[in-house]
Amino acid sequence: xxxxxxxxxVIGAVLAGLVGIFYAFYVLAALGAxxxxxxxxxxxxxxxxxxxxxxxxxxxxxxxxxxxxxxxKWSAAMQDxxxxxxxxxxxxxxxxxxxxxxxxxxxxxxxxxxxAARSKFLFELAPVLAFSPTFALFAVIxxxxxxxxxxxxxGMWVANxxxxxxxxxxxxxxxxxxxTLAGWASNNRVGLLGAVRASAQMISYEVSLGLSLxxxxxxxxxxxLQQMAIAQGVAVLGPVPALGIxxxxxxxxxxxxxxxxxxxxxxxxxxxxxxxxVGYFLEYSGMKFGLLFLAEFVEIAVLAAVTAAVFLGGWHPxxxxxxxxxxxxxxxxxxxxAASFLAKVIFLTWLQLIIRWLxxxxxxDQIQGLCWKLLLPAAIANVxxxxxxxxxxxxxxxxxxIGVAEIALIFGITLASSKxxxxxxxxxxxxxxxxxxxxx
Amino acid sequence: MPYQLENQxxxxxxxxxxxxxxxxxxxxxxxxWRNAFFSRDENPDILERDRSRNRVSxxxxxxxxxxxxxxxxGLHRLVPRPDGSPRCVACFMCATACPAQCIYIEAGEVxxxxxxxxxxxxxxxELRCVVCGFCVEACPKDAIRMDTGDHPPPTYTREGQIYDxxxxxxxxxxSYEKDPWLVRPSRLSEAMLKLDRASARPYGVDGGDExxxxxxxxxxxxxxxxxxxxxxxx
Numbered sequence: 118x119x120x121x122x123x124x125x126x127v128i129g130a131v132l133a134g135l136v137g138i139f140y141a142f143y144v145l146a147a148l149g150a151x152x153x154x155x156x157x158x159x160x161x162x163x164x165x166x167x168x169x170x171x172x173x174x175x176x177x178x179x180x181x182x183x184x185x186x187x188x189x190k191w192s193a194a195m196q197d198x199x200x201x202x203x204x205x206x207x208x209x210x211x212x213x214x215x216x217x218x219x220x221x222x223x224x225x226x227x228x229x230x231x232x233a234a235r236s237k238f239l240f241e242l243a244p245v246l247a248f249s250p251t252f253a254l255f256a257v258i259x260x261x262x263x264x265x266x267x268x269x270x271x272g273m274w275v276a277n278x279x280x281x282x283x284x285x286x287x288x289x290x291x292x293x294x295x296x297t298l299a300g301w302a303s304n305n306r307v308g309l310l311g312a313v314r315a316s317a318q319m320i321s322y323e324v325s326l327g328l329s330l331x332x333x334x335x336x337x338x339x340x341x342l343q344q345m346a347i348a349q350g351v352a353v354l355g356p357v358p359a360l361g362i363x364x365x366x367x368x369x370x371x372x373x374x375x376x377x378x379x380x381x382x383x384x385x386x387x388x389x390x391x392x393x394x395v396g397y398f399l400e401y402s403g404m405k406f407g408l409l410f411l412a413e414f415v416e417i418a419v420l421a422a423v424t425a426a427v428f429l430g431g432w433h434p435x436x437x438x439x440x441x442x443x444x445x446x447x448x449x450x451x452x453x454x455a456a457s458f459l460a461k462v463i464f465l466t467w468l469q470l471i472i473r474w475l476x477x478x479x480x481x482d483q484i485q486g487l488c489w490k491l492l493l494p495a496a497i498a499n500v501x502x503x504x505x506x507x508x509x510x511x512x513x514x515x516x517x518x519i520g521v522a523e524i525a526l527i528f529g530i531t532l533a534s535s536k537x538x539x540x541x542x543x544x545x546x547x548x549x550x551x552x553x554x555x556x557x
Numbered sequence: 558m559p560y561q562l563e564n565q566x567x568x569x570x571x572x573x574x575x576x577x578x579x580x581x582x583x584x585x586x587x588x589x590w591r592n593a594f595f596s597r598d599e600n601p602d603i604l605e606r607d608r609s610r611n612r613v614s615x616x617x618x619x620x621x622x623x624x625x626x627x628x629x630x631g632l633h634r635l636v637p638r639p640d641g642s643p644r645c646v647a648c649f650m651c652a653t654a655c656p657a658q659c660i661y662i663e664a665g666e667v668x669x670x671x672x673x674x675x676x677x678x679x680x681x682x683e684l685r686c687v688v689c690g691f692c693v694e695a696c697p698k699d700a701i702r703m704d705t706g707d708h709p710p711p712t713y714t715r716e717g718q719i720y721d722x723x724x725x726x727x728x729x730x731x732s733y734e735k736d737p738w739l740v741r742p743s744r745l746s747e748a749m750l751k752l753d754r755a756s757a758r759p760y761g762v763d764g765g766d767e768x769x770x771x772x773x774x775x776x777x778x779x780x781x782x783x784x785x786x787x788x789x790x791x
Binding site: 118119120121124191193194195196197198199370468471472474475476487491527530531 | 570572573574575576578579580581582584585586588589592593594595596597612613614615617
């Protein structure tokens, strides 16, 4: 029981801490904006630079680093284990967090080895190309709403381009180069095999990734993530807001699956396999490997952030939103919004780990089959249905009802099929009379 | 012959993937919350653990140790008398019986006692020991036992595995009614003798089969239970 209440206390403390941190981030961004105005520049120059530090360098990197610990501890909880707890600080394992330091120390002090026949420039470039595009993806994510602090309009995002989703597609496309070059430049046939697998898989899934978001673009009539976040706060079915997952449940499934495949993690971890091809990073060691490794975790966090921004209501806290907006000071309300966004991100990373542990990895032809035969037709059908629904009813009500029907259908099929398939008499026949009879 | 498995193609529901995935998500989430939100039963006996809420069955080895079964031949100990000196009289029976020749004894005469001896040095090399238990069987004084319930702990050096009388002499003291130093004139004071006689127990008829075991374990009691169950002939 002590642990039960302790866990709820930890969750509450994390949420409260997030609110406090984002309150501080808003104040810092406002100070940055004031500084920029004092220098005669537009205010958002300053707040963007401050946000680049606070959101990308601090929040995203902390999240990615903590994910390495979470992967150990959460995976352990899913598998009836305890998980990493041998490093103890004053007798307490601290939930495995000290492993962060151990990992960093290991990565930084390991010897960096190079294959002699590598392509020198590309070998150095590949980890950077793998890491930086995924890292830069976070720039367009709207973490919090725009609010007036110290007389400055401050938003919790680094950049607000009109082409927000297109930026995501573009950079997701570039991140293929990192893995491909890593395999090719190390001049190792096994590494190259992993790289070819990775590039084929990522390029395939980018098609369904792009198409799954077309429905969202049609529904919200924008490609800007900020506009999408605002549009998701508008009520559409009575008090229910027009969340992306309500309007586009099929789009959500296709997008989440495709983005999952983009991260190259189980069950889509064909590019790496310790027992067959080691992976495209086979020849990398030390911090270069660390960068490729960290890129994977950054990718998880960014994928969760994009999913939360597009499908789970962005920074809208959804529950008690109207009450909080009316009763809380505006900056505190904005901080609560930003904290709820990060809570959604953490929830989605947790969901990814769950999926990682419950599915066996696909065969390579199954991966391609899933993409081209299932996700792509589903995404195309989704685009046409969404387009027709928006054309008939521009208020999105019809689309929301279609979404409700889709969710009901998905739930219905899942619940109706909860009886496991009959195995047949295979067991009994195998060592009964059938076996000797077959021998004759 | 291996099992005949029906290798049938996936049906429509299975090729949709998501129904089974959603069900599995429910399963993993349940496991996760149970293990994350409820504390682990730390009983070292896993089968006795309450796993109705938290399902973790790990034993955190150096801190938690699974109990060895009764009668487990563990690390030796030299049984002390109530006054703390070893019961051993340096008769060399154990060293003679030892097939691995891992016991080294150097005998000394007890000051002021015409016949009694004591081990000046009693050294067991646990790396050479084959854990056969012959030394325990051979001992006429019930002075060496393997009832510590633990294996020799690992060490970083070979020297750490060589146990001398100072490390071996531990555990609860034992004294018997017929112990010579209790019945004949001895160097012990009257008060000490009285105390020792009070704690002494009758010596077993057929050697230390009962008392030389793990505390709480009794061969005779098990035999009595078996007789009560009608398994006497087996």
